Amino acid sequence: MRLATWNVNSLKARLPRVEEWLAYARPDVLCLQETKLPDEAFPTMAFSALGYESAHHGQGRWNGVAVLSRVGLHDVERGFGDLPDPYEGDARLVAATCGGVRVVCVYVPNGREVGSDFYDRKLAWLGCLREWLARHHAPDEPLALLGDFNVAPEDRDVWSPEAFVGSTHVTGPERAAVAGLREWGLVDAFRRCYEDAGLFTYWDYRRGDFHQHRGMRIDLVLVTEPVAERVVYALVDRNARKGQQPSDHAPVLVDLADPTDPAA
């Protein structure tokens, strides 16, 4: 099973690129962030024409997340439910069961400036995500948490640690919040496959950052151990960051082997 995540920075602007990408990458499950669409504008039919069911959690002109699946899509959840959301009103989480895996698609708040109210609530949002996982799920069930985390977990995940001193995405508290998800029982699937520095998923549109290799790895696929042991391959599709009207993020893919039959 092929899992993927992609921050598309407006699905309205990116739909032709997403359709083209689905046709050649053929993920079984694709998580989208920053659709920037209300639910009534989500292109359900365009995706069903390509063989994908979909669930969207939209807001309007900002945020918005979706799960697409061609291996079934059941038990859709939108948001944190009963838990108080530090970004109440934003559409930043949608979950569904696809092909036997609980798929959770997130768009973590950006945080804007270190020390701002937005930054404090970003940390609270990540804490809420861990609490939500702990309440509703267990680390021994097949679960994948994919999305734009707006956190680079380690220095090797940014082009220049010096350039990010004092900036969001790399601070100790943000990294500790993501480490908290790993402590609960999640594994960074991409890091199961690659140890290298300089493997990025996001490049600012400005200053020619993509072509100068000035990027960050902030789009993550975190999986529980039953999924981690099935990981056979991972990839950042940098080609999708090139050409006409690209998103500022590239898609991340993770391939899973078929689950082992406990009866076998």
Place this chain on the structure above:
DNA sequence: ATGGTAGCGCTGCTA
């Protein structure tokens, strides 16, 4: 030099 670009939507905000 607090820069630069893209998207939303129409003035400036968000990333």
